[in-house]
Each structure stands twice: as structure tokens, then as C-alpha cells.
Amino acid sequence: MRVRLSPLVATASAALLVVGLAGCTSEGAAPPTETVTATETVTPTPTPAPTASGTAAPAPAPSAPVTSTPGPDGASGGGGDLGDGTAGSVGDRCTVDELQGGIDDGGGGAAGSVGVALILTNVGDRTCELQGWPGVSFVGGGDGTQLGASATLDRSTAHPTVEIAPGGYAQAILTMVQAGNYDDAECEPQQSEGFRVYPPGSTASLYIEAGGRLFTACTSPDVQQLSVGAIEPGP
Template sequence: MRSQKISQGFAMTTAIAASALLLTACGPSQPQSQTTTSPATGQASQSPTGTASTPPPASSAPASSTPASPAPGTTAAGEPGLCKAAGLTAATDASGGGAAGSVYMKLNLTNKGSDPCILRGYAGVSLVADAAGAPIGAPATRDDSAGVVDVLLAPGQTGTAVLRYTQARNYQGCMVVDAAGYRIYPPEDTDSLFIPKPTTACSNAEITLLSIGAFQPA
């Protein structure tokens, strides 16, 4: 009888323990918290090791060079020089005709030397009282209707430019004086030539009677 009660008590205790274990296993699980792992304190950050930079190799390509243009008043190496007054003769040809009180002439410069030379640009032209006299009135203005070109003059050859003369008496304010002819300065030259051609001029410099074009081949 006593042993039967002990057996029943043990069985009940075992059943209670089993029930408690079953309840624990079936209970809700605790949520997991999301954590962020930070680098450990004191851990040195790794940076790229500095390396000495190597300069790029010098370019072996030759530097481009642009041929220099001749300075004003000069010619390129190997070319004939500019024509100078000492090697020229000067003359005018009035075959250009006239219009509205103006006369159009050809100013001709001829190479009298033994070497070729180049005429480039505009002559300086003035009316003068005599071969050695000072200019009268205003010098010729430039007429750029014909472009500047190099005119190569072999010995005996001629370059020509259009010279226009306007009658002095066309201007009411003109102080009329006599002129003996024209003083001609070849382009880029300080020496001059004289062409005897009596005409009238205006001594007041604000009146311009002359214009000159660029030299062209004759």
C-alpha cells in the first residue's frame, strides 16, 4: 500500500515536470537585435602607401616652327632686294584719261640696274616747286582698290601704279601755286626721284589733289 502511494507520487511529479518543460519549449522566442559592427577602437586605418611620382618622359617630337615673315621693308632670304631710287627711272603716262576734273596717269618705275629687284606697295608722291624743292600742299593719299603684290623687276622691266591728279582750280578755297613736277619716293625708300611736269597745286595742306595706287606688273 505504501509502495503504491510512492509510485503514484513519483509519476505525478514526473508528469508536472514534463508539462513545465513542454510549456517552456513552446513559448515565444526573444527577437534578435540588429547590430552594426564598428571598427575596433585603436585599429589603424590602412591608407595607400605614398609612392614617389615619376615625371613623364620628355617628348621626342621636334617643336613645330613657323617660318618668320620678312619684316616690313625687307625680303625673304634668297629673294631680290627692294627696288631703290638709285636703281630706278621714273616717268608718267597720261594715257589713263580723265574724268570730272581729274587726270589719271600711270606712274612707271623702271629697273635701270643690272640686278632684279622687287616693288612692293605704294610710292610716296608730292607736287614740288622744283627738283630740289619742298613738297607743296598735301601728299598723295593711298588708293587701295588694287591689292599689294610683289612686282619683280628684272633689269629693264617696269612696274606701274595709278596716279590721279585733280585740277587745283576745282577747289574754291585752293591757294593756287605753280608746281614744277612730282617728287616720287619708291616704296620703303627715303631717297626720291623727280619727274618734271609743270602743273598747278594748292599750297594749303587741307586740300588733297593726288592719290596713288599700289604697284602692279606693267
């Protein structure tokens, strides 16, 4: 809360003190293996869409900054991949200006790993579509610096074209090997602050905050800690 004090002189011997109190407002932080080309549509609902566990999907971070920095080498997953059988046109594809990111629980994964659902919500005024794998990496250092290697692409997951109506959302499951599975000298651990996510086919990215959760990144580029599945409809 900020208080601004301004004096007003009424007479030579008296002063009237006027105090303007500005209120504070708070803003919320927020699998088949074969190729699939069928189009699926995500429509908005008046209440948050439920996750597989029955809980509401998280509100995406309201102030997630957008960067137009090109992604790393696409072979490592940094720039994402549209996959085979891409449907629709470039003009139908969701842009970073139409998307807002958040995270949710993505399941336990294999032993020593954890899953996170990367939620991409359509905050635009038109139906747009996504298909393929996003490029994902840890970021930190207070300035969005990439930490460690970009996620590999889990090509065993289906990659349908997902149409997202305004207010609807899609997701991609990110699997993270826990940093504690590696020797510190090999991992070079550092606490991350969130994720940089390149929607499939995009050279601009979204920053998704960790939302108070602690994810330790291996900053060594020789450690492959992340793997991401294809975009899919939200649960």
C-alpha cells in the same frame, strides 16, 4: 653751242686765229579689292613696252636728281606703304639708285580729275622688286619744295610683289583733282614742276619731271588733291 677763241702770235706783225668749235649734243628728256601676294615678273623687251592705249611707254628723265630727304608723315601717304603680305627681303627691294622715273598718260579718272602713270624703270644690273604704295607729292619753286599735301593711298587697288628685271618697269597710277575745282583762296594754286616719289619702303626719293605738262598744285595743306594706287606691272 659754245665757241672758244684762242689767239696764237706767230710773228710781231701777224697773228693766226685758231677757232675751236665744240659741237653740241642733246640728251633726251626721256584692280581687284582683295589683297594679292602672288609674284609677277616684268621682263625687258627690245622695244619700249606698249601702254594700254598702244603707244610706247615714255623714256624716263635721264637726269632725275635723287634726294635722301626722309618722307613726310606716312599716314598721309608721303612715305609710302609696303602693304600687307610683303614678300621677299629688304635686300631684294629696288633702291632709288636702281630706278629711274618718268610719266605717261594714266587715264581720265573721275569727272574733274586726271590720271598720270608714274613709271619706275629698273636701270640697275639685277632683278629687284617693289610692293605696295609709293609716297607722292607735287614739288616746285625751283628747289624741289613740296607743294601741298602728299597723296593719299588708294587701298582698293591690288598690291602684288612686282619683280622688275633690268630694263623692265612697273607703274603706279596717280589721280589728281584739277585745281580749278577749288576756289583759289582755298586751293592757293601754283604751277608744279614735277613729283617727288618715294618707292615703297624707301626713305630716299626720286624726282620725276613733269615733262613739259602743266600740273597746277593746290599748295594749301588742307586740300587733298592727290591719290595714288599701288605699284603694278607695266602694261
